[in-house]
Amino acid sequence: MEIKSIQTKKIYKNIVEQIIFLIREGSLKSGDKLPPERTLAEMLDVSRASLREALSVMEIMGIVDIRPGEGSFVSDLDVLPFISLVLPLLLKEGSFEDDLIEFRRLIEIAGIKLVCKNVDKNSEMLEELKDTIVQMEENLDDAETGARLDIKFHRILFSMGNNIVLVKVLEYLGFILERTVKFNRNSILSKGDSANMLLKHHTDIYDAIVSKDENAATKAMEAHFDFVGSKLL
Amino acid sequence: MEIKSIQTKKIYKNIVEQIIFLIREGSLKSGDKLPPERTLAEMLDVSRASLREALSVMEIMGIVDIRPGEGSFVSDLDVLPFISLVLPLLLKEGSFEDDLIEFRRLIEIAGIKLVCKNVDKNSEMLEELKDTIVQMEENLDDAETGARLDIKFHRILFSMGNNIVLVKVLEYLGFILERTVKFNRNSILSKGDSANMLLKHHTDIYDAIVSKDENAATKAMEAHFDFVGSKLL
DNA sequence: AGTTTATTTTAGTCTAATCAATGAAATTTG
DNA sequence: CAAATTTCATTGATTAGACTAAAATAAACT
Numbered sequence: 001m002e003i004k005s006i007q008t009k010k011i012y013k014n015i016v017e018q019i020i021f022l023i024r025e026g027s028l029k030s031g032d033k034l035p036p037e038r039t040l041a042e043m044l045d046v047s048r049a050s051l052r053e054a055l056s057v058m059e060i061m062g063i064v065d066i067r068p069g070e071g072s073f074v075s076d077l078d079v080l081p082f083i084s085l086v087l088p089l090l091l092k093e094g095s096f097e098d099d100l101i102e103f104r105r106l107i108e109i110a111g112i113k114l115v116c117k118n119v120d121k122n123s124e125m126l127e128e129l130k131d132t133i134v135q136m137e138e139n140l141d142d143a144e145t146g147a148r149l150d151i152k153f154h155r156i157l158f159s160m161g162n163n164i165v166l167v168k169v170l171e172y173l174g175f176i177l178e179r180t181v182k183f184n185r186n187s188i189l190s191k192g193d194s195a196n197m198l199l200k201h202h203t204d205i206y207d208a209i210v211s212k213d214e215n216a217a218t219k220a221m222e223a224h225f226d227f228v229g230s231k232l233l
Numbered sequence: 234m235e236i237k238s239i240q241t242k243k244i245y246k247n248i249v250e251q252i253i254f255l256i257r258e259g260s261l262k263s264g265d266k267l268p269p270e271r272t273l274a275e276m277l278d279v280s281r282a283s284l285r286e287a288l289s290v291m292e293i294m295g296i297v298d299i300r301p302g303e304g305s306f307v308s309d310l311d312v313l314p315f316i317s318l319v320l321p322l323l324l325k326e327g328s329f330e331d332d333l334i335e336f337r338r339l340i341e342i343a344g345i346k347l348v349c350k351n352v353d354k355n356s357e358m359l360e361e362l363k364d365t366i367v368q369m370e371e372n373l374d375d376a377e378t379g380a381r382l383d384i385k386f387h388r389i390l391f392s393m394g395n396n397i398v399l400v401k402v403l404e405y406l407g408f409i410l411e412r413t414v415k416f417n418r419n420s421i422l423s424k425g426d427s428a429n430m431l432l433k434h435h436t437d438i439y440d441a442i443v444s445k446d447e448n449a450a451t452k453a454m455e456a457h458f459d460f461v462g463s464k465l466l
Numbered sequence: 467a468g469t470t471t472a473t474t475t476t477a478g479t480c481t482a483a484t485c486a487a488t489g490a491a492a493t494t495t496g
Numbered sequence: 497c498a499a500a501t502t503t504c505a506t507t508g509a510t511t512a513g514a515c516t517a518a519a520a521t522a523a524a525c526t
Binding site: 269270301302303304305 | 475476477478
């Protein structure tokens with residue numbers, strides 16, 4: 001006799017998948033309000049408990065925003081809730097900061113080539129880059145603002161690669177990245193006249209991109225990270 | 234009158250954080266069995282429902298493995314459950330496969346330099362690489378095995394970079410990566426005598442690594458991806 | 467010993483009730 | 497009437513208790 005398995009998958013997973021399907025399909029858009037738990041549970045023909053397990057998961061995944069007293073809302077995929085939970089576990093595994101800086105160096109140097117290839121498609125972002133540099137010039141003394149602009153500069157750079165995977169990966173790392181960038185700048189700025197040096201690096205990178213010179217851009221980025229690395233030791 | 238907020242954070246989040254703390258601290262290791270839900274709920278002084286919300290989240294995060302009738306077990310951080318849920322949402326955003334291949338090319342070419350720098354620390358992995366190539370040679374006809382070995386080769390390569398961030402990022406992408414490798418190999422192998430070509434590429438990469446020749450390794454890797462790319466168009 | 471059958475443990479699910487935060491409507495107040 | 501306040505309906509947060517189903521264990525029976 002042959003018996004086929006009917007339905008072993010947990011209910012909450014089915015719910016999550018169904019919601020994700022609706023988001024993907026377009027029936028649910030960012031900002032949309034989900035029905036109240038009681039109603040939605042009835043619609044799905046499941047208990048509130050199961051639904052709430054699904055909602056908790058989706059909250060951590062960053063696809064729904066649950067506001068007590070108001071309701072649950074579909075949100076743009078926000079990676080922070082998940083990352084901030086997982087981060088401590090990743091940090092557990094030995095020296096992490098060094099690897100992160102190394103990885104960042106790796107990916108930014110590799111990515112800059114991509115950026116050069118796509119300059120023409122991103123003229124308005126080029127403007128933003130220029131603006132950021134100008135602002136850097138005007139805020140050489142303000143370490144806090146400098147750090148913020150530094151982060152902004154690199155973020156714009158990433159998006160100019162026109163590669164969604166690159167952007168997503170760095171978005172996921174962004175949270176951690178920001179901390180290290182700030183940390184880097186702080187320990188760098190404490191040593192001598194580094195603010196001007198960092199400004200020069202960013203300017204060099206910008207110029208190389210404008211002239212679509214891959215080699216120059218790569219060299220400028222390498223120089224940037226060499227400098228940062230040397231100051232950290 | 235000044236009133237300070239007491240406790241707004243949801244219970245399930247507190248539980249998750251507490252468990253993660255115990256894992257990070259070492260009190261909970263991979264494979265350890267958690268107390269039964271009823272017991273644990275009592276220990277934490279929360280309801281079973283709240284505990285189960287926490288457990289669901291941790292299951293999706295890939296840090297506990299829940300087995301009906303058996304119990305819940307701490308597991309090594311497994312990213313598959315999370316990725317397989319999030320993937321459809323990421324896929325939503327336009328053409329994805331091309332970007333993925335591009336990103337893979339980027340990161341592997343960048344990573345190979347790292348690998349060269351760390352050859353000496355990874356002699357046993359070098360052996361594994363060699364073994365994999367030998368097996369490739371012996372299975373030139375079997376496309377399925379070839380794909381599996383291909384994936385294995387690149388996976389070993391990653392870990393030889395001795396960079397935990399690199400490994401983790403690629404682990405997170407691994408699921409998708411495998412599909413593209415298989416996909417690539419299938420559409421490549423259908424055209425002419427490509428199996429030998431792929432074998433040669435992997436051998437070249439291996440040889441370059443053994444002789445710690447960064448430039449040769451980079452060139453070999455670039456050639457590999459150029460070949461793959463050209464066959465796909 | 468080896469197999470089969472109860473029993474127990476444990477996760478999966480549901481129902482129903484209460485608590486707490488929010489926003490809107492009704493009420494009071496100036 | 498307008499503004500502040502109170503009340504109340506809505507909605508998420510949490511709990512308690514019951515029952516089902518799967519797996520492991522113990523007991524019974526060849």
